[in-house]
Amino acid sequence: MGMSENTYSEKSDFVDDFSLKIEELGHPRIYGQILGWLLICDPPHQSFPDLMENLNISKASVSNTTRMMLERGLIEKVRLKGERQIYFKIKKGALIEFMEKQMALTIDLQEITKKGLELSKKEGGIDLTRLERIHSFHQFLAQHLPELIQKFRNQHNL
Amino acid sequence: MGMSENTYSEKSDFVDDFSLKIEELGHPRIYGQILGWLLICDPPHQSFPDLMENLNISKASVSNTTRMMLERGLIEKVRLKGERQIYFKIKKGALIEFMEKQMALTIDLQEITKKGLELSKKEGGIDLTRLERIHSFHQFLAQHLPELIQKFRNQHNL
DNA sequence: TGTGAAGTTCACTATATTCTAAACAAAATA
């Protein structure tokens, strides 16, 4: 892993690394850019021009992406008294839910492999060990991941 | 979730669901197609023409994709005595490793958020609670996920 | 060595995605 042990010297370095990793998880890069920036910006709420200037993205990108992120509950709008502009900030706990969903995808495979197994059994004569192995893994995760995450929530009052 | 509770009636249904989910995890769809097929095919090893016909993909796609999958250790070549053709089969335990890596990505974020935190502290005056929350989550996962998976391996002698 | 079967490579097409510019809408203020 080419990942340095040092602290970042620029906020943009953090945003880059963060967004690349979010992209690797299967999401648009701009998601990670906005999320990453909203994690380290000052103040925690940011306007359209704030996002446009700091991330070098267009107004339309800000509009479209924030709309999607609002729908998915990742961020929320903030209105400041006496100000016309909308500000956006990370919704509390949203990133944890985001990662939780990420892992739930893995768990979906439990259901899929289960049905695949039933098909293979119905058909007969098919070697089941391949599917059984991966299915039992997902079954195990489906069983234990939620309680592991719950344990974290309890520890941190979330 | 539009996922039926029934068993699939066609192998292609399983392959479709499986490959769509793999795609959602950020991988090329054809990965999921080949992996899914290799999980339920009979026999477990498949030739070039087998894959081309059952998945409706070209010879070139089989060649390119299997090369990548071999490099990443997902599948392996099988040679049958007296046969010139190469066969491919799922490498034992490969899918579990694949999913493990998937979760390790999530853990990479522990390192990234840690460095982001250090930057924010160095800069001073920045609200740290946002990053601290997500970092502690990843730290928690980085600590507990490996041992959870190890527990599975122990239970199943893998 | 010649032949044909098996697999690889690569340039290109098709497709999907991302992002933007620019026109448009809404709403506050003058």
Add this chain to the structure above:
DNA sequence: TATTTTGTTTAGAATATAGTGAACTTCACA
């Protein structure tokens, strides 16, 4: 009501990716 500020929409450009056909290579075996 006219003007300005703020945000939305949408058609299309730019880019990336996936997938293919066809030429090419390799190699077993006659």
